[in-house]
Structures are given as C-alpha cells and as structure tokens.
Amino acid sequence: RFGYFGKDKPEVVKLLLCNLSGGLTDGQIYISANGEEMVSINTRDQAGIDMLKKEGVKVILLEKDPIAKALADKLSKRMSCRILQDVDDKLKKVQELMEKKGLEWKEVAYLGNDEPDVKCLELAGLSAVPMDAPTVAHNHAKYICHNAAGHGAVREFAEHILLLKKKAKSQMEQDRICRNTF
C-alpha cells in the first residue's frame, strides 16, 4: 500500500481510440434527395478531445466504412486528429497501432459502441461506451457514459481519463516523497 515504486510503467493513458460513427457522432446519417450524406458532431466532444491533447493524450478516430474525402478532411481538421477509415478488424488495427507506437494495453483508452468493439473494450486499460450503445457493448465496457453518442460521451470519457491520469500522477508523486523520506 505504499504504492508505486517504478518497476512498472504507470497506468496512465497515452492514446485514445474512439469510434467515429456512434462514438464521436450519434450514428445518425442524414441522406438528401440527391443522395448526399451528412453527419454531425458536438463542440462539447471537440472540447474533450482538445483537453486530452493538451494533457499529452493522442486521439485517433476509427471508422468501419470509407468516408467521403471532403468530410474526412473537415472532421480531421476540426478535431485535429487522424481518422482511420475502412477498419474491418478493429482488434488487429489497434494492435498494429500499439506495436508501431510501442504502447501496452494499459496505456490505451478505447471508446466503442457495438459488437465489433467488444475485444478492444475488454483489453484496453480504460474503455467506455455511450449511454445509448447496444447491450452487447455495455456488457464489456469498464465505464458507461451518462451521455449519448455524439452528444457529450467523448467529452465525458475525456474527463474520466484525465481524472484518473491526475490521480495516478499524484500517487506517483506521493510515492516518490515516501521513498525519499523513509
């Protein structure tokens, strides 16, 4: 109970992987009479992503389907983060990313919302689903947001991540003091 002694890396999240559709958006696809599609995001979630980046947490958006180029560019620019499209096998993709960046699961946070996210929800150090996600995703997440997808879930999870990060840091600090003192 005297805490962290530097043998393991602190359980502090360095990367948030987040579903675009049904995570950052509410999953609603608007389709006009001429077949053009539209989605929506919330500035509250955008602020959440900004908060994470300010504290050194990288954010990457995942999307199963391909996205129109202009839309992807706009979203990517607005959120200032990368979007990985056409992600068929989420687990495989996330493992590739982790290897490339030298990250372990406990350093990864994951916001998913449906069956294809189940394995990542289980493996990630922190994981969450929006309030309105299907039961199958709820059952495997470590944190259930009070907010719905596309309407604050990302912001809420960002605050949760930063709170835990702060706690872990203050614990490390305290442990160092303890180690030096006694």
Next chain:
Amino acid sequence: RFGYFGKDKPEVVKLLLCNLSGGLTDGQIYISANGEEMVSINTRDQAGIDMLKKEGVKVILLEKDPIAKALADKLSKRMSCRILQDVDDKLKKVQELMEKKGLEWKEVAYLGNDEPDVKCLELAGLSAVPMDAPTVAHNHAKYICHNAAGHGAVREFAEHILLLKKKAKSQMEQDRICRNTF
C-alpha cells in the same frame, strides 16, 4: 410438451418487412429553402439489418410515398436491401410478397408504426412498433420497442427476432435428441 415433431414448419422468421418512414427513419423530413428533402437513419439500425441477413433473414423496406431515386439508391445500398415504394395497401403488398416467396405469416416479422400497418401487425408471426408510434399501432403489435423509430428500434427488433430464432432452433435440436433417445 415434448416439443416440435416436424409436422409444422418451425416458427422461425425468414423475412422482415419494415416501414422506411417512421420505422427505419424517425419520420422526420428535413426540407431546405430550395425544397430539397432529406431523411436520416442510424448506423445501429443498419447493424441490426446486417445481423438479420447474416442469420438468413431477408429484409425489405416499405414506403407509402414515392422516394427520390438517388435517395432510394443510397438507402438501398447502405442497408443492402430492397425498398418497395408507393405502397398504398400494405396488407395486399405483403400478401403478394409472401405468395411469391412461398411464406406463411408465422415466417414473417413486421415493424410498423401507424394505422395502415394494423392488419400486418396482427397477422405477422412477430410484429413490433417503435416506442414513439401512435397508440393505434401500439395496440396491435406483439412487441413494443424501448427505442424510438430511427434511433435503434429496428436494431432492437432484430435482436428480439434472432433471440427467438435461436430459442426455436435449440428447441428443435432438443426435440430431435428426445425423439432419437426415447
């Protein structure tokens, strides 16, 4: 109570008929200043339709009004299912479809949302209405979704159908074992 002995077809749904407007969509029609219309669907419902097709349940969308061609194409491609437009008399249309496919009512699931759906809601083996459907439709459905139209009702009904399908199959399996054993 020793279950199914092969005299009747198992009560397993082979076809889902689903209202487009007010079933797959929330019934909201967006109209721009230049008169262009737009509707919206949810990726959760799209995932529900995918789940059904993976388990061999065909899905057909019904729409009372005519739909702009580009919109119909986009919806049809996104959901990978047929859309029947301009359906004035739903019962008649459904009976035609059933005859062509050699289906009985107990093999048909129906998701409706208003007065013109009442007869199909009563006759179909399984039937459902979204939470926010008018009372007249609620009164004749076998299942009332917890989710609203266009925001998860189709996904919820799909899970309900697949659960019953699984139960029916396991019952058939068990009956075969019973028949072989005793």
Next chain:
Amino acid sequence: RFGYFGKDKPEVVKLLLCNLSGGLTDGQIYISANGEEMVSINTRDQAGIDMLKKEGVKVILLEKDPIAKALADKLSKRMSCRILQDVDDKLKKVQELMEKKGLEWKEVAYLGNDEPDVKCLELAGLSAVPMDAPTVAHNHAKYICHNAAGHGAVREFAEHILLLKKKAKSQMEQDRICRNTF
C-alpha cells in the same frame, strides 16, 4: 341535461389553425455555411392532418415570418394545406378567415406555441400547445399535448379533435332519438 336540441350549432370543429414554426415544426432552423435555411416536419403529424381532412376539418398553417417559395410549396404540397405567411397579428388574421368562411370561434381549433398566440388560444373552441411550448402559451391553452412540437403534437391534437367530434355527433344522434321517442 337531455342534451342538444338544435337551437345552437353543435360544437364541432370545422377548421384547424396551426402554427408552422414551433407547431408543425419543432422551431429548429438549420442554417448552412452558405446561409441556406432548412426546417423539418414529422410524417406522424402529416398523418394527423390527413386524418382531419378525411373527417371534413380544414387545416391552415400560420407563419409569422416570410418563407422561401420552394420550401412553402413543398410544405404546402406535402401537407396538402394552405400556408399563410407573414402573419403579424394572428388574432386579426384568424378573425378575417372566420368571417370569410362564416365560422364561429367554437368551430375553430387552434394550435399555438407562444405569446402572440395567447388570444387565439383563449377564444378558439379547442386549443392546444405542444409540451415544450413556453409557459405563457401553456397558461392559455385548453389542451396541453404530451408530444413536443414537430414530433407528434399536431397528430395528438388531431386525435383529440376527432374524438370530441365523434362524441358530439353521437350526442346529437342520441338527442334526435330522444326527441323523436318522447
């Protein structure tokens, strides 16, 4: 208490006046980056208007602001009813309409949603506000809808009007029987 004896006209609604913005729509105005505006209506409310017309109740939509021509045409065609734009003084406009059609207040139903509707809400034989209307309108309506504007309030009020119409008719029928019998 032996009911209606033909001296007064029966209190049966012949005309529904309904606010477009905040009555038939939810009051939400979507504005694109190039300044184009968009509104939305629900097919449930459209079905409510159809029900009224089938039972001989005329429906007219009122709008304080001017509306883009293509949008007004589309709405008018979809709802198959007239839209009066630029209506500054609602009471005056409604009285003009009533005079032209030879109607009394008890034959008029009114769905309003804000301060400029207060007098009409008080005078009309039947009047209603959507659940989410400001308090000032709630305080003067005879019926408070359970549904919000643009999401079923018109449909709900239409059902309420038709129920009362049916009751009034059956009362008249019964009174005629009474008169003939005794």
Next chain:
Amino acid sequence: RFGYFGKDKPEVVKLLLCNLSGGLTDGQIYISANGEEMVSINTRDQAGIDMLKKEGVKVILLEKDPIAKALADKLSKRMSCRILQDVDDKLKKVQELMEKKGLEWKEVAYLGNDEPDVKCLELAGLSAVPMDAPTVAHNHAKYICHNAAGHGAVREFAEHILLLKKKAKSQMEQDRICRNTF
C-alpha cells in the same frame, strides 16, 4: 431595507453576452459529404432575444471559432444582433466591450457553457448555463437553465432576466414613493 436611494446604479441588466455555439445553438455541427457545415437555432430562443431587445437589453453573440460569412450574416440578421467571432480570451473581450459601453459587471448578463466561460460566469451580475453544459460551467453559473442549449435555454434566461429587471424597477418605484412620503 428602505431600498434603493440612487447612490449606486440599479442592478438592472443592460447587455446579454451569449455563446453562439453551445448557447444559442446546441453545439451540434452538421458536416456534409462535401465538407459543408451547418448549425441550428430555435425560434423560441429567437423570440427570447426579441423580448430582451424590446425591454432595452442589448444582445451580443460570442464565438470562439471563425464562422463562414454567409452563415454569420444569416444568424446576425435572424437574431438582429452582432456576432463577435474568433474570441480567444472571453474575459478580455467582455471587459473591452464593457469599457467601450461604460458598463459595470452588475449590468451584464452572461450565458456560457464551458471552461473558457468560467470567469465571466462568476463576474457577471447574472449568469446562466444550459442544462446540458459540462459540470465545470454548471459550478460557476448563478442560474442553471431547465432547457438545453439550442432548445430554449436562451429564451428561459431571457425570461429570468426580464423578471428580475421588473422586480428591480418596481423596487425602485416603491423606494421613490417611500422617500417622498416619509
């Protein structure tokens, strides 16, 4: 307790500063496949702004990001009020405005919704946040709206401001009578 004697200015609001995104709008940004953005406002909130102006309260909208010109023009015209874009430091901007207009904090009302608004929420004579604002903003507002951003919060705050203004005026009136009588 004999009230107001003219030594201080009455605590009556002369200016409402209101966040555009997440205050007047719900923070939802719609993005089409070709990258065009869209936002939405509610006519109820528009009516609230009209009410304030009729009672002599000026309204200015604040926005952190730059806005497309056509959109800004449309919003500005619809709401008949100025929009200040690209506002990085809200406190600084508000203080500039106050100096130019010779206003004190007690004459300013502020509707904010997130962390960058905290100081203004604390300093303004009256301040509010929409129901769905993040906790950090809730904690520093003097009034929490029952309505969500973009769906009536501005209207609700406007009514609150006008009620207090009316109270303050009637208090001043009463004080004058008291002073003249005794």
